[in-house]
Amino acid sequence: MSNTVFNKSVTGIGGTSLALDSDENIIILMPFIEVVNNKSDYNKDTFIVKNGVTISKIKEYLLNTEKRKIVSTYDGFRKILKAYKQADIDYTNDFLLVDE
Structure with missing residues (x-):
């Protein structure tokens, strides 16, 4: 994956799943918790940050x-960024995907 804006214009064709299946470290941001929970069902190795998950758990x-x-x-x-900072890991080395 490269640093780019990818406007696929059609949703539901597997772009996020492709990112989760990649060998890259990745942070995926989505607008709704229902969609986030759906991705955790797809990939059990995914760490879900939602209400109740602390910065220390992310770290x-x-x-x-x-x-x-x-x-x-x-x-x-914001919690994710704080956890990266506390863990002394440069989050800019990971891919960031802002999903629909």
């Missing part, structure tokens, strides 16, 4: 996971 995941796959609503991105 623990970051420090103990070889290939990071984090999915969250847009609102959870």
Whole structure:
């Protein structure tokens, strides 16, 4: 994957699943928790950031996971960034996908 804007114009054709299946470390942000939960059903290795998930839990995941796959609503991105900072991991080395 490269740093790019990809306007696929049609939803539901597997772009997010492709990202989750990649070998890259990735943060995927989505607008609704229902869609986030759906992605966790698809890929059991995905770490879901939602209400009740603490910064320390995210940090623990970051420090103990070889290939990071984090999915969250847009609102959870602040917690994710704080966890990366506390874990002393540069989040800019991971791909960021802002999904529909």
